[in-house]
Amino acid sequence: MGRLEGRVALVTGASRGIGLAVAERFAREGARVCLTDTDGESASRAAAGLVDEGMDALGAKMDVTSRTEVESVFRRTVERYGTLDILVNNAGITRDNLLFRMTDEDWRSVLNVHLTGSFFCAREAQRYMVAGGYGRIVNLSSVSALGNRGQANYAAAKAGVQGFTKTLAVELGRYGITVNAVAPGFIETEMTRQTAERMGIPFEDFVAAAVEGIPAGRSGKPDDVASAVLFFASEESAFVNGQVLYVAGGPRD
Template sequence: MSNQFEGRVAFVTGGSRGIGKGVAKRFAEDGAKVAIIDVNEEALNETQAEFKEQGYDIYVKKANVVHSDEVESAMEEVVSQFGSLDILVNNAGVIRDNMLFKMTDSDWEQVMDVHLKGSFNAARAAQKYMVKQKYGRIINTSSTSALGNRGQVNYSTAKAGLQGFTKTLAIELGKFGITANAVAPGFIETDMTKATAERIGISFEDLVQASVSQIPVGRSGKPEDIANAVAFFADEKSSFVNGQVIYVAGGPKD
């Protein structure tokens, strides 16, 4: 534990499991007050109990990033409870994988809504507080899929879109002491990658093994690996790092 984020408030969307939870935990361990919104009530309650047991200051609320009013009211509550909103991590995501010819309108729309509209809603709501306090860190979760991935035309498009979104926020908000950057994870062991294994009809162990064989560092990623990169972007000292996308994938991606 360190006090790297002492006095800071971090707001993580989709923070009850997987990468989001790993990121929230890292902030809490390093002294931040943490707010999590998610649509999974059961996982939210579990995470809240776990964090409280460890003595961390946490706010949780069931809210859907696709609905701007739900995001805005959660942020209002967080600012009134914790006093500020310094770091936003847009992490909420879904997958609706399929080959293009089998993909439905709803598969496409749902992925666009959660990743793109959700990140837009949260960033627009958060910047009001950040501009006022002349400080903020926005970190968006992209993916190596942004470079193209079979069976993920919707997800790849959304994750590439988030990179353009990040760079534009960086340009618009930089003069207010706010930076915007993105982390693009490679293969990370989470419930989402377990769902991918199920979809393609192989065991999770086989998927991990197949993925690791393609990763130069010879191991799969864990949520903590992403949390480390997020913490770098969120650090007060990283104020000259803006509009960047860092691939956290155990090897080079471009």
Template sequence: MSTDTVRVAIVTGAARGIGAATAKRLAAEGFAVAVLDLDEAVCKTVAAEIEGAGGTALAVGADVSDEDGVNAAVQRVTAELGAPEVLVNNAGIIRDNMLFKMTAGDWDAVMNVHLRGSFLMSRAVQTYMTSAKWGRIINLSSTSALGNRGQANYSAAKAGLQGFTKTLAIELGKFGITVNAIAPGFIETEMTASTAARMGVSFEDFRDAVVKGIPVGRAGKPDDIANAVAFLAGEGAGFISGQVLYVAGGPTV
């Protein structure tokens, strides 16, 4: 990283899966990383792994959908690590169901974490980024933004994040801040494993069925997404903004 000072990154939903892999990768790139998730105790495990590898990390427990909690978390990160200049909005949940079975609570829960959470986190960090005249906001969308049976709430939220990304790119670009989205395809995580369980099939059978439709012939790993985040968070991606990068093992339709 071509800077004389250590940049600070916040990764939400970083206790496991894509978020944990991203936090570790950014730490390996030289960032001081705030590992943020609902359960601070689990965050501490990831933070300890980062520190054990020679990196700098801080475990932060916060609900990204809670305005006061978000503001307090960002203030804590600033006080203990420094002003955040990279934000990865990765926190997410699923409440899958067909439309006629989906409750308003299931709809609201997904919207609150994905959309409200990304809004609150981005608003909280932008003041530090605009002051520094440098920043990277990376939002985690999904191929489900293109539509996916049983995911009306999740698909709408992930599509909404793409519009949010493009708008922030327009608003914040003049301050040296880029805003991009990454849309993963099928990634082997606890979330996809829970989907298989909900469907009543083994994860292996579920994965193998999906892989048949992936041109590169394999499922994605959390590190595949972390690699893309690391690129977009770096100095070399400074002329890329408002884009949606599909990381799905092939073209999307």
């Protein structure tokens, strides 16, 4: 029996990278999973891959910054599976630039996806979780929440996710709902590959430079993050609430 047997989970930004790794891990642990993404076709393909392996998954197009889309997809998920037990707020974008070059849209779009998106999804999820007397919400933050050159928007958003997480933990704990955050360090994903391309650096060199500052001596992989998210989503973390776990290969302040 899997650690999430019988549970229903919804993962945002789940068509690739960390989100896909989380959805796959959940499904293999027995959960029925709704994979959402702004690219609905990619989400459906990812879900179909899990179904082909004998797991129960649903793919759906969802823009987390659209309240109506969020409400619709959550409703469809509950109509199909009867409940919602786990939410993973993973959807995210970057629009990196130094402050004096950062546009209004760079700022708004990043905060909108990470903060407004997490708000819309958590608010909708808690409706079903409170009714069921059980829930697990896991938000994706980042080591950038501690400050990172060229990421004023992203750092502010990810720091905001941590405050959001702790506040929801206080508000929702009495209803059997825990809320925690995972803050990855350098993880090899499509997003970090795109950053290397934008900087004109071969990805292998980009990874090697990052590893020099990681005490564990290697870069992170999406599965490293998925393992931490699984812990917060499982029964094993029942008395862990309002915490931020850095998955960075070394200590963080």
